[in-house]
Amino acid sequence: RKEVEQDPGPFNVPEGATVAFNCTYSNSASQSFFWYRQDCRKEPKLLMSVYSSGNEDGRFTAQLNRASQYISLLIRDSKLSDSATYLCVVNGFQKLVFGTGTRLLVSP
Amino acid sequence: GAGVSQSPSNKVTEKGKDVELRCDPISGHTALYWYRQSLGQGLEFLIYFQGNSAPDKSGLPSDRFSAERTGGSVSTLTIQRTQQEDSAVYLCASSLARADNSPLHFGNGTRLTVT
Numbered sequence: 001r002k003e004v005e006q007d008p009g010p011f012n013v014p015e016g017a018t019v020a021f022n023c024t025y026s027n028s029a030s031q032s033f034f035w036y037r038q039d040c041r042k043e044p045k046l047l048m049s050v051y052s053s054g055n056e057d058g059r060f061t062a063q064l065n066r067a068s069q070y071i072s073l074l075i076r077d078s079k080l081s082d083s084a085t086y087l088c089v090v091n092g093f094q095k096l097v098f099g100t101g102t103r104l105l106v107s108p
Numbered sequence: 109g110a111g112v113s114q115s116p117s118n119k120v121t122e123k124g125k126d127v128e129l130r131c132d133p134i135s136g137h138t139a140l141y142w143y144r145q146s147l148g149q150g151l152e153f154l155i156y157f158q159g160n161s162a163p164d165k166s167g168l169p170s171d172r173f174s175a176e177r178t179g180g181s182v183s184t185l186t187i188q189r190t191q192q193e194d195s196a197v198y199l200c201a202s203s204l205a206r207a208d209n210s211p212l213h214f215g216n217g218t219r220l221t222v223t
Contacts, residue, residue: 034211043199043214044151087151089212095164096141096203096212100150 001026004090006099013106017078021102023088024070033064033071036087038101044087047073078106110134112215114200120221121190129185129218133202141212142175142185144196151199157183190222 006023013019025033033050048055050062050071061074071090075082083106088099113132121127133140142154153167157177168174172190177183187194197219201212 032210036212043217044212045214046211049211095153095156095158097153098143098151 003027003097004088004099006088006102008100008102010103010105013078013104015078015080015106015108017106018074018076019078019104020072020074021086021088021104022070022072023090023099023102024068025088025090025097026069027090028066028069030090032091032096033062034089034096035060035062035071035073036089036098038085038087040084044098047086075104078104080106080108082106112200112202112213114198114215114218116218117216118219118221120223123192123222124189126186126188127190127220129187129198129200129220131183131185131200131202131215133181133183133200134204134213135181137202137204137213138180139203139210140177140183141201142183143199143201145199145217146196154185154198187220190220192222195220195222 004025035047036044037047038044048057048062050064054063059076063072085101085103087101089096115130138159140157143151145151155175156164172188175185197217199217201214203210203212
């Protein structure tokens with residue numbers, strides 16, 4: 001089983017839609033969780049950290065479910081500029097591990 | 109302040125040649141990672157340095173790949189006898205203090221093309 005797994009997508013949604021991604025992780029001792037965004041041919045950039053109590057940043061909401069070992073990212077009121085690949089990152093055995101990413105395409 | 113700096117930004121080399129890729133992390137960041145990413149693929153972990161600890165080399169794909177980090181700062185990734193399958197973007201990232209609770213800051217990457 002991979003340490004971090006994501007549905008590769010793509011998720012095709014219209015502008016204004018709400019979309020959610022999940023990411024599962026295998027190491028139950030993981031303590032740190034992040035969502036990164038990567039635009040085509042660019043480096044990944046931190047979108048948000050994921051806290052135990054869940055956290056929100058504008059249209060983005062991140063949740064952690066320790067019992068089921070997954071994190072989620074919810075994007076409300078999708079914009080064209082949200083089109084990107086979203087990478088889930090979890091601290092594994094002493095280092096951060098990236099998922100392969102979920103591709104989001106927002107269309108007019 | 110300055111971010112993670114990588115050089116060169118692009119490198120074209122002939123099969124069989126050696127290449128060196130450089131990463132200059134953010135000052136004070138003790139954790140440094142190398143990843144590579146082939147077109148349309150996810151990030152493939154290569155190697156991880158944390159302070160003065162022995163590096164985690166578990167992701168290096170073959171013994172043609174090596175990396176060092178001198179003085180806990182600048183890192184170089186060396187690929188010997190390059191092959192066409194080595195063509196990819198090589199990304200370096202650094203983080204503050206302990207890597208497991210600090211987000212990573214990425215450089216712009218080095219795009220390596222082996223002809």
